[in-house]
Amino acid sequence: MGPVRSLRRTSPLTLLVGAVLCIVIIVFLFSPSSEDAAAARAKHAKAASNPLSPPTSAFRKSNDKNGVRVPPPVIHYHMNNVTTTSDPVANRETILILTPLARFYQQYWDNLMKLSYPHELITLAFIIPKNKEGNAATAALQEQITKTQKSGPEKLRFGSIIIERQDFDPPLASQSEAERHKMENQKARRAAMSRARNSLLFTTLGPSTSWVLWLDADVIETPPTLIQDLAAHDKPIIVPNCFQRYTDPKTKQMAERPYDFNSWQDSDTAKKLGEKLGPDEILLEGYAEMATYRTLMAYLSSDQGDPKQEINLDGVGGTALLVKAEVHRDGAMFPPFPFYHLIETEGFAKMAKRLGWSAFGLPNYKVYHYNE
Template identity: 40%
Template sequence: MILTEKPSNIYTAPLRGNRRMIVFILAIVSFLVLSFFTFSRSSLNLGGPSCGRTIRTLSEAVALSSSTSNSHGGQAKFINLNDLDATANAKDEQEHVLILTPLKNAEAYLPKYFELIDRLSYPKDLITVAFLVSDTDDKTVEILKRKADEFLNRQNPSQRYHEIAIYEKDFNFQLPEDKRHTFELQPLRRSFMARSRNYLLTAALREYHSWVLWLDVDVVNYPESILEDLQSVNVDVVVPNCLLQTEDNSFWGYDKNNWQETDKSIEMQKDLDPDYVLLEGYFEFLTSRYLMVDMPTHNDRLEKVPLDGVGATFTLVKAQVHREGANFPPYVFQHQVETEGFAKMAKAMGFGVYGLPGYLIHHIKNS
């Protein structure tokens, strides 16, 4: 911009004849040169970390100027959440799935984890995978970064995932591996797990996600079509039947957090202290609930049964359930915490929670 008025606090001597013209021309040339270098540094040379490339033509500079002129302002983002749905035909309807996995010292399990995810028949460009790594001292983060780079930059666009996110949040909670499943430490351990899941959920859930899958890193066998199969059941929360992987393929239940209340278990809870946490699969306190791992498995694998508690080895949730406020309580909610507390909360809000006793997946045997 050329000033048409001189500031009143600047004194200039009068110029006459050719001298006036020469000084005027020099002033214009100086202004143009100064403007060129200023513009080229601030707008044309964008090869730094903020952009990653250099603009080489004037037309590019003009386009950039137009696109960045509102860098301190702009239009509101409008998203109609009424149009977001989770249906039985999710694949055909191009519905996005968010896979969430909390991790701690998981390097030994990650190769199989990524192998199984990559076998899924659901379109990869509709899949987001997000991790929360906590209190870890192995190579978990290093492996995640390497696999994310591989999955996001494949030559074939159809084989690239929509997004992979790695979050890190330490809770400074250390528990010896041999004490991980002891009865006395479960309420505290599960409370920290609930906090971890809530951090991951709130960090990763986007407005376009229709489904949320909670997947354990050490699940070692499930069908390629499992997402489409579970979506076809078309319920708010659904879990398959997770068994323990054994060398002789014998039937051993693993995820005992999938269960139904019984008349006996409901009656027993009437006399419990409100802050008492019930745990499944421990002889120290028998709950008298009906575990899904004890239900018949010979029926159709998509035949569903209502559940009152769920684990999270492989739990598919319509994103609406989480958006409306059902999360993982780190506190005691109806005698439960974490995943079973989530199921209780979802049911209290009117959502349906179901299991598929005949749909079998397998979990590795932990130390």
């Protein structure tokens, strides 16, 4: 059939159908073609205009190549509007996941990727020592970051990622398990760890963060809803129970054992011990030569226990720890010096208590530590 005849016989109905089709096509073209593009555009709109902005947000690369310095704009941050509620997803609350990284474990990253909390609300921040091991960890981490942030699906990309290199050396050359846990090494090691944590915290916190999740680099398995579950309790400081999976040498089967002993309720014995100590000595948990008789959360879990069960805590461990940002903003940090004979995360719980905040633990809600 030739075009002339077909046109001559076009009925208004066909034209109408054509017009509708046209509109549909245009609608399809103009409308955000996918959620990805929409998310990308939204992110672009939210991004800061220069690299001096708070690192918890992405920034637009400057296209200005002629070297003229454009004065950064005056920016208002309404911190009265930063909320921390029991339903962080609905309230679009941003979370900062902080990890002091000495070694990079692929399982750790995979576990992060599986978190069901909206990734665009998550900022990851790492602090890595400046030594050979640290360089290797940085390289491995950056490879994964590039994979996720550049070519990964838009939905899995994180809001922003910060990598910091430590400005002081770790006190111990070796990071092996046995060496790390020797009692005499603990104070120096944990003091250095505190400084690393504080450096990371106070440079990345920014004005818009609602929650801070401390997650050690060797925590390799958590429930994907970790953040929502912990935040649902709406506590200033909350700790899940950290366990470790291992192969039982007798039964040759996978089993689990408690790992983190820094979450505890204080005891009178420990208080008396503390009174005897000099101002620069610290009380440590999990060492036979210093029996404190504190109630350890690690031993409070039961197989059929309610994962929502809460207990009060006086000391907290840092393997996984969710903190409301205002606790840190009030000044609660990880003391690198003996604070009431406590140091690092345990000292943090004490300092938070001095500021009027309290800590809670979930003995039956478990996360798992890497097993060497």
